Amino acid sequence: MDVRVRKPGRSTSVFVVVLAYASLASLWILLSDRVMALLVSDPAMLVQVSMGKGWFFVAMTSVLLYFLVRRLVDQLTAAHERQLEHQREQKQPPPMLVAIANSSTDAIFAKDEEGRYLLINTAASRFIGKPPEDVLGHDDRAIFPPEQAAFIMAVDRRVRETRQPETNEEALLTREGARVFLATKGPLLDAQGRVFGTFGISRDITERKAAEVALHDNRERLRLLVDHAPAALAMFDREMRYLEVSRRWRDDYMLGDQDVIGRSHYEVFPGIPEYWKAMHRRGLAGEILSADEDAFTRADGSVQWLRWELRPWREADGTVGGIVLFSEEISKRKLAEQELKHRNEELERFNRAAIDRELRMIELKRQVNGLAQALGQRPPYDLSFTELPKGEGQ
Structure with a gap:
């Protein structure tokens, strides 16, 4: 135009x-x-x-x-x-265009080369808090605080100069309070290709933005909780790829600083027994599993003893999204238990040997006492401690 x-x-x-x-x-x-x-x-x-x-x-x-x-x-x-x-x-926009714009829940507007409003739909008017007739013919300085108006007009000017559309997030103070908009703006061109203004479509993403911030905060809290959890903890998706892993897990399984997020658990530990894979599949099917002690033979032949628990985690729709593994390295306790058992067995053998020797000595003393009595001599050994008190054993 x-x-x-x-x-x-x-x-x-x-x-x-x-x-x-x-x-x-x-x-x-x-x-x-x-x-x-x-x-x-x-x-x-x-x-x-x-x-x-x-x-x-x-x-x-x-x-x-x-x-x-x-x-x-x-x-x-x-x-x-x-x-x-x-x-x-x-x-002036044709009535049909105005009707279409007013039917949208997004804010739709058009401005001339001086930044004056040529079109503003019902949604934009609601956010601004002014009827269209009070906005048309005015620029943003009559609508928004000075800093916001300067920012908006700078974007409009850049769009006209570059002749390229832009999409930006704009935080604006509206009648409904502080809102965040995803605004797409572009140049208005006449039949000869000359720029005579700008158009804009702004979608209110305040709730979505707040949800993104809340999700980010929750993820950050989850990351800190997992990373500093006193137990070894790892979170997996349905393909058994790592989503989160605690520092204790890295230490217990000697992973060091290698990046395992996104990698398969079976790639990181290729020697995982088949029965553990079966446990993982059962967890992905929705079961909760645990073991007070389990042996894991590492690639170098060493054995780790673990106490573990496996729980599925669920998506918003209730479907299983993956599993969480909690484990405790109990190898030292298991070795201590085995050592104690070995010592008890040795003590039992020694005790049995000592008792057998004592019984043989008593039997020999009885034989000697019997020979002495047969010769009319006094029995040399007192074996009264081997006799039950009267009344017992009857």
Whole structure:
């Protein structure tokens, strides 16, 4: 759309004024000189009359020129106003476009090259808190606080200059409070490709933005909780890829600083027994599993003893999204238990050997006492401690 003002008929009107002036001047000079020659014969008087005639001509032509120029200016001004009104009407959006825009819940607007609103739909009007008639024809400085208006107008100006659409997040203070909009703006082009304004579509994403911030905060808290949990903890998706892993898990399973997030658990630990994989599949099917002690033979042949628990975690729709594994490294406790058992077994063997030896000694002493009694001698050994008190054993 060509918005430049052109004043039609200007050259023609000027030519008419000049022609009228030239005609009048020519007639005046021709006729007035002849009349003066007939009426005045004295040369001195003729000079005086000629000067008067000249001043009279200047006065008359000045008055005539004033009315002619004023008429011309009025005509040009009226034509200019008509053309401006026509251009304003051309810039006004058609009723169908206004109806479509008003049916949208997104804020839709259009501005001219000076940033003045040409179109504003119902949603945008609601956010601004002003009816469309109070917004149309004004720029953002009449609507928003100075800093916000400067920011919005700077974006509009950049869009017009670059002729490229942009999508930005805009935090604005509206009648409904502080809101965040995802605003897409682009240049308005006429039939000749000239920029004559900007258009914009803004979607209120305040709730979505708040949800994103809350989700980020929750993830950060979860990450800190997992990372600093006193137990070894790892979270997996349905493909057994790591989603989160605690520092204790890294330490217990000697992972060091390697990045395991996104990697398969079976890639990180290729020697996982098949029965553990079966446990994982059962967990992904929704079961909760645990073991007080379990042996894990590492690739180097060493054995780790673990106490573990496996729980499924669920998506928002209730489906299983993966599993969480909690484990405790109990190898030291298991070794201590095994050592204690071994020592008890040794002590039991020693105790049994000592008892057998003592029983043999008692039997030999009984035999010696029996031989002494047979020879009429006093038994040399007191074995009364082996006899039950009277009344016992009956």
